[in-house]
Amino acid sequence: MSELLDRHHRVMGDHAPLFYEEPLTLCSGDGVWLKNLNGDRYLDLYNNVPCVGHANPRVVQNLAEQAATLNIHSRYLHEGVVTYVERLVGLHHDGIESAILGCSGTESTEMAITLARTVTGRRGIICTDATYHGNSSLVSRLSGLPVGVERSGVKSISTPQLFRPIANGLSETELLQKHLDQLEATIGSFADQGGFAGMMLCSILANEGLPNPPARWFAEATAMVKDAGGLIIADEVQAGFARSGSWWGYEVSDFTPDVVCMGKPMGNGFPVSAMAASHEMVTKFREAHRYFNTFASSPLQAAAGSAVLDEIIDRDLVHQVSDVGARLMTALTELQREHPQMGDVRGLGLFIGIDWVTPDTTNPDVVGAQRMVESLKSRFILLGKAGQHGNVLKIRPPLVFEDKHAELFVEAFKDCLIDS
Secondary structure, eight states, rough: HHHHHHHEEEEHTTTTTOOOSOOOOEEEEEEEEEEEOOOOOOSSSSSSSSSTTOHHHHHHHHHHHHHHTTTOTTSSSHHHHHHHHHHHHTEEEEEEOOOEEEESSSHHHHHHHHHHHHHOOOEEEEEEETTOOOOSSTTGGGGTTTTTTOTTEEEEEOOOSSSOSTTTOHHHHHHHHHHHHHHHHHHHTTTTTTTTEEEEEEETTEEEEEEEOTTTTTHHHHHHHHTTTOOOEOOTTTTTTTSSSOOHHHHHTTTOEEEEEEEEEGGGTOOOOEEOOOOHHHHHHHHOOOOOOOTTSSSHHHHHHHHHHHHHTTTTTHHHEEEHHHHHHHHHEEEEEEETTTEEEEEETTTTEEEEEEEESSSSHHHHHHHHHHHHTTEEEEEEEESTSSSSSOOOHHHHHHHHHHHHHHHHHHHHHHHH
């Protein structure tokens, strides 16, 4: 393995990211399982990209049959592509009518920001101070942006949350108002800086660490944005496709976006993404910008994407995710009572975060979180850590994760707690 690691660094460059102190060398996957070169099987609680399971037979068959028949770029008509996009936008609310396909979440979020600025004729974009929406030169301006700093027409607001509130001693209603006051002031600050175009939000605040905001924050904040003439962009790259126990995260967070960005799980590992909005807005975007992607809107993308939709629908994964996720959340919450380092257990569906803290405080324990990740790996369980402080254990398995898999994880987690 050391020889392979040396070769990796040589051709990929030093500091290319790899998980774990001793990186894993994987060779195959099946459903919720991954296998290394020694034949050891790991239960996957991290990878949301293969959302309907590693090496899903239906996806593999669709891709193989389409690749053996025809694959072209988007400047030819193709029944499969049109049908797929019709199905995709049909899963959203009535205001989402047209979509442009891409190959990555970054592409979809960049298109969305550009669309918002084009349609409104204004420039200002608001995000949270702990978000991530992609890594292009435009979209990366939203990452790690401190409150009060302006970065090329982008400003941030404090991540709304109850666990580490921006001010102590406030009721939940008072905390909500404090966040709304900050948002209102940030919107107003764009008045002499190109105007306010819109706000981009992950609909479940995934990269922020899945914090629980004050009740009605999403509804009140998005209403304020719309009253100011801005567009609401929902980043569903992580939240979408049943992850939250509903088709879309914005449904459980109770707001209606003008623009939706989709990515990661759309092709179960085959690169597919999309930016969707009303037909009028998408048409204005296309009129103003010559957007073209050689590999997007292809029959191969449609074949993969259609297979994913079929699997979610035919296997009723929306309800399975909701039910299995609720039972797993209950099991972890029960453990939390006896283990104060589990400062907060929160999430939606099969996306759960455990905020790892110094016991009896809300102080993030990044070292302890990493120790748990490594300890679980030694027990053949894979998960990660993320969040604003890098201390939130991130549980995000493929959607085909079942109760029997959750039970295996909880037992291993208990063992790790005893040893921690």
